[in-house]
Amino acid sequence: MADVKKIATRESYGNALKELAAQHEDLIVFDADLAGATKTGIFKKAYPDRHFNCGIAEGNMMAVAAGAAAAGMVPFASTFAMFAAGRAFEQVRNSIGYPHLNVKIGATHGGISVGEDGASHQCCEDFALMRSIPGMVVMSPSDDVEARAMVKAAYEHVGPVYMRFGRSAVPVFHEEEGYTFQIGKGEVLQDGADVAIIANGLLVAEAVEAGKALKELGISARVINMATIKPLDEELVIKAAKECGKIITCEEHNVIGGLGEAVCGVLSEKCPTLVRRIGVNDEFGHSGPAAALLKQFGLSADHIVEVAKELCGK
């Protein structure tokens, strides 16, 4: 994949905001002294009058955004996932979620691929926290094309949305032309019948690679990109379970509370199926280069292949 273009989805977020703002005057952006890192700075450069820095005060930012939404704006509130979902959880829950206000939370630097900053900034709990808020849409894109389309879909959706973007550059594998994104719909990237790999975020590219490697080993893997964690595409999950019989979930998140458990929740009630969850195994991360960390934590194509082989008895 050496010649594949790589872009961090936080960059896609900033670019999409700028594109959207041209058509929608009600779109405004809040940031908490991280505009350079969340990439809302891209939007700020183009629309300085519509970008409001809140300073290092994430709780206030979320409730300010709620008030702006109550008065008719469509605010995108941005900070790192750790502070958006973690620090400001209760503001998101009570001021945005409970009144079901039209706030879009653009959380960047999700997962351990934050890298060198270490565990304090590596949020692996955000899916769990945000999923537990009634009415909240929770999404995490896999590449630039999907991320930009997702931001536009989030704008069109009426109600609160949480989007997690990554810090590290990831391969762009979707074709721009003809691409459409729908909230709550999974995407089958490779068909297969022996095992289904359901991934999101930067694990999707790894899952695709794993799918190809497994094919060479004689294992037919179905690879599904599940960018929306909530509402989950239950139909696609159940179909995969029925047709493949075994499921692997992959996410840059604690195995507790994220995509893996969302999939298990559906399957245990509607189609009991053997599931292996690949994710961060209920531990904190640590400092290091993102690529090395992902490998160390088993968030890689190689590890997916291993788990698939074991699951398929090969």
Next chain:
Amino acid sequence: MTANEKKQLMAMACKVRMGIIESIHAAKAGHPGGSLSAADLFAYLYCKELKVDPANPKWEDRDRFVLSKGHTTPGLYAALALRGFFPVEDLKTLRQIGSHLQGHPNMNMTPGVDMSTGSLGQGVSAACGMALTGKIRNKDYRVYTLLGDGEIEEGQVWEAMMFAHHYKLDNLCVIIDNNGLQLDGKLDDIMCPYPIPEKLRAFGFEVAEIDGSDFDQMEEAFAKARATKGVPFAIVMKTVKGKGVGYMENQVGWHGKAPNDAEYEQAMAELKAQLAEVEAM
């Protein structure tokens, strides 16, 4: 203010207090102390200050009121009902299953409620967001928010104050109900937030200090708030927790407790006598 206007406000405040006692007694739960301390303010806001339309509660250009100290919503509900947003009889359904009158304000259930609040410290931030929107859209509506004096112990309140000043929200009026008591006791003993006006001034606010039961002072302060440009305005009002019901006044025990039947009768008798006195003026 004419004598007749003042009389009407006093009568409204008595009725708000009766609504508070009626609803909390019926619910067998609620927060009478801080509702009663702000009853005069609720009456003033909904009789005189706020540009609102009960027939069109979501009117885009209306003034907004955010009850940041959401637990004192019986006072807000009584004022809204008396102003015609919904039937006064609804007050007796407070906190019951199926009622639109939740234990803390819900903007999607109760006509006239502009923001869902209850978790202290958040309403003032939401009010900032509404005021900022007014600025962005060149609207001339104003945004009012009421905080408890205990509530300002929440750090988020001061994040919001910084925000209000930074973005020059002169369409925002922050009101602080300084009744001196919070759930566990006196502010001085629990976590002293004093001196409040000085703190607000240090955060860039123009501040008025008033007696929260004096309608003339209220009128003067709100006029000053409307005339202030370039900086946000705060009104710190000295009040008496439980005001209007003798046995509740300045009693911390009445922060969050409903009166029993005998206490209810006593409170209503007192308030009815006060109302009769006002009407005889």
